[in-house]
Amino acid sequence: NAGVTQTPKFQVLKTGQSMTLQCAQDMNHEYMSWYRQDPGMGLRLIHYSVGAGITDQGEVPNGYNVSRSTTEDFPLRLLSAAPSQTSVYFCASSYSGSPLHFGNGTRLTVT
Amino acid sequence: DQQVKQNSPSLSVQEGRISILNCDYTNSMFDYFLWYKKYPAEGPTFLISISSIKDKNEDGRFTVFLNKSAKHLSLHIVPSQPGDSAVYFCAARRGLSGTYKYIFGTGTRLKVLA
Numbered sequence: 001n002a003g004v005t006q007t008p009k010f011q012v013l014k015t016g017q018s019m020t021l022q023c024a025q026d027m028n029h030e031y032m033s034w035y036r037q038d039p040g041m042g043l044r045l046i047h048y049s050v051g052a053g054i055t056d057q058g059e060v061p062n063g064y065n066v067s068r069s070t071t072e073d074f075p076l077r078l079l080s081a082a083p084s085q086t087s088v089y090f091c092a093s094s095y096s097g098s099p100l101h102f103g104n105g106t107r108l109t110v111t
Numbered sequence: 112d113q114q115v116k117q118n119s120p121s122l123s124v125q126e127g128r129i130s131i132l133n134c135d136y137t138n139s140m141f142d143y144f145l146w147y148k149k150y151p152a153e154g155p156t157f158l159i160s161i162s163s164i165k166d167k168n169e170d171g172r173f174t175v176f177l178n179k180s181a182k183h184l185s186l187h188i189v190p191s192q193p194g195d196s197a198v199y200f201c202a203a204r205r206g207l208s209g210t211y212k213y214i215f216g217t218g219t220r221l222k223v224l225a
Contacts, residue, residue: 004154033213035215040120040217041217042115042117042200042215042216042217042218043155043200043202043215043218044215045212045213045214045215048212058212059214090154090155092154092213099145099157099160100145100147100155100157100202100213101157102147102154102155102156103154104152104153104154105152105153105154
């Protein structure tokens with residue numbers, strides 16, 4: 001049972017480049033979300049989805065896009081990377097009422 | 112506006128003693144609280160939770176206490192072990208009919224000294 005799988009584990013981008021962080025879960029969870037972790041800031045919610053075709057913004061959504069075409073996948077798109085988006089990104093999933101299950105993260109550096 | 116606060120960035124405890132990690136929140140609509148543990152280069156893993164209808168929940172060495180009037184929760188680890196050394200995050204959520212937004216604190220780094 002793979003749980004929540006995030007790819008890539010590491011990524012370096014130049015300012016202005018775009019990329020997609022992948023997240024897949026095999027637990028049939030309806031809820032999925034993206035967080036970023038920064039020193040002294042904890043985990044901050046970027047976007048979340050309560051089911052296929054339904055997404056909403058979290059605390060820090062600017063500069064990121066998401067879509068949810070299937071239950072399993074919830075990619076996070078950086079449209080034009082900025083140094084302020086240097087962070088560790090975590091994807092999480094859950095079913096209604098259960099705690100979040102996290103992936104192992106993607107460490108992104110924007111130069 | 113930090114709705115969930117962990118005011119102690121770090122804590123050191125001797126092996127075998129009690130570790131107490133604290134968390135404060137401001138939103139009275141939160142009704143479900145969780146603690147997560149995070150090791151370096153891994154994702155956070157769920158540790159223990161408590162509903163707002165309770166004031167205590169135990170799971171082995173871990174106990175979470177909730178004081179709704181003070182908007183405060185704490186995690187007690189007894190006895191502390193070196194393997195407990197990690198960053199601990201508290202999180203809060205509104206009810207099932209809410210927005211599914213889990214709000215996390217900034218974390219407390221626990222170091223258990225052998």
